[in-house]
Amino acid sequence: MPMPTLRRVLTAASAAVGALALGLTATPAQATATLDYAALGDSYSAASGVLPVDITSPLCLRSTANYPHVIAARTAARLTDVTCGAAQTKDFTEAQYPGTAPQTDALTEDTDLVTLTIGGNDNGTFINAVTACGTAGVLSGGKGSPCKDRYGTSFDDEIDATTYPALQSALRSVRAKAPHARVAVLGYPWITPATADPSCFVRLPIATGDVPYLHALQAHLNAVVQRAAEETGATYVDFAEASTGHDACRPAGTRWIEPLLFGQNIVPVHPNALGEQRMAERTLGVLGLG
Numbered sequence: 001m002p003m004p005t006l007r008r009v010l011t012a013a014s015a016a017v018g019a020l021a022l023g024l025t026a027t028p029a030q031a032t033a034t035l036d037y038a039a040l041g042d043s044y045s046a047a048s049g050v051l052p053v054d055i056t057s058p059l060c061l062r063s064t065a066n067y068p069h070v071i072a073a074r075t076a077a078r079l080t081d082v083t084c085g086a087a088q089t090k091d092f093t094e095a096q097y098p099g100t101a102p103q104t105d106a107l108t109e110d111t112d113l114v115t116l117t118i119g120g121n122d123n124g125t126f127i128n129a130v131t132a133c134g135t136a137g138v139l140s141g142g143k144g145s146p147c148k149d150r151y152g153t154s155f156d157d158e159i160d161a162t163t164y165p166a167l168q169s170a171l172r173s174v175r176a177k178a179p180h181a182r183v184a185v186l187g188y189p190w191i192t193p194a195t196a197d198p199s200c201f202v203r204l205p206i207a208t209g210d211v212p213y214l215h216a217l218q219a220h221l222n223a224v225v226q227r228a229a230e231e232t233g234a235t236y237v238d239f240a241e242a243s244t245g246h247d248a249c250r251p252a253g254t255r256w257i258e259p260l261l262f263g264q265n266i267v268p269v270h271p272n273a274l275g276e277q278r279m280a281e282r283t284l285g286v287l288g289l290g
Contacts, residue, residue, distance in 0.1 A: 035077035047067065057084070070281075089169065133147035137207040195212055
């Protein structure tokens with residue numbers, strides 16, 4: 001073979017090998033696209049009580065260490081965080097405070113990922129139940145089941161009658177605004193253990209017989225959240241197993257939820273920084289992003 005021809009063949013071969021190597025090592029354009037991520041939800045999403053506070057929305061008691069910020073940092077996502085303490089399902093489509101837009105206004109057709117916790121504030125389920133049972137527990141000296149005896153199935157009845165359809169409506173509004181997004185609906189990590197821990201009464205003054213009552217109430221709420229999520233095409237992130245052993249009765253460094261009294265957060269009975277981090281990690285795992 002004449003030298004010029006040989007040189008051309010070798011040059012072409014070298015170029016082909018280089019192109020092949022580039023093709024093997026280059027990252028597809030889709031894989032490098034930044035996730036457009038919107039975080040919605042209530043105080044469990046906002047991490048109310050965890051420092052540092054997001055000063056751009058002081059009424060919402062939102063933390064920049066909440067699980068949406070952890071997820072965004074792990075995935076290099078572009079985060080729009082409209083989580084807000086005390087939010088109810090209605091605040092997805094209505095203004096929670098004057099000058100605060102409905103949460104679903106943060107969604108567009110280009111939104112890739114949505115996360116949220118919602119439903120616990122509807123009917124005052126969490127605050128009413130914990131306050132009522134805490135008061136009853138103090139008055140009874142921690143004995144019996146005074147809260148269950150007084151309220152019976154009333155909290156559960158409200159969850160079925162009003163919270164469940166409200167959840168369906170709220171999640172449909174999310175899907176309407178962000179039709180192409182993956183939607184992750186997080187359950188609520190355990191507040192109480194399954195059975196009473198006598199040593200916890202000073203921090204979580206719930207009577208012995210009311211601890212399983214509140215635990216069952218939370219399980220019921222999570223089941224309704226899961227049902228509404230699945231019926232509207234969302235992914236439910238279950239914390240029933242993951243948060244067992246990390247309730248408000250556990251010591252600092254183990255618990256994800258702070259107790260009613262003598263806790264480390266300025267907002268009691270809410271996730272601490274560790275809880276928010278673990279919620280993020282669990283969500284990333286379920287979504288296959290971690």
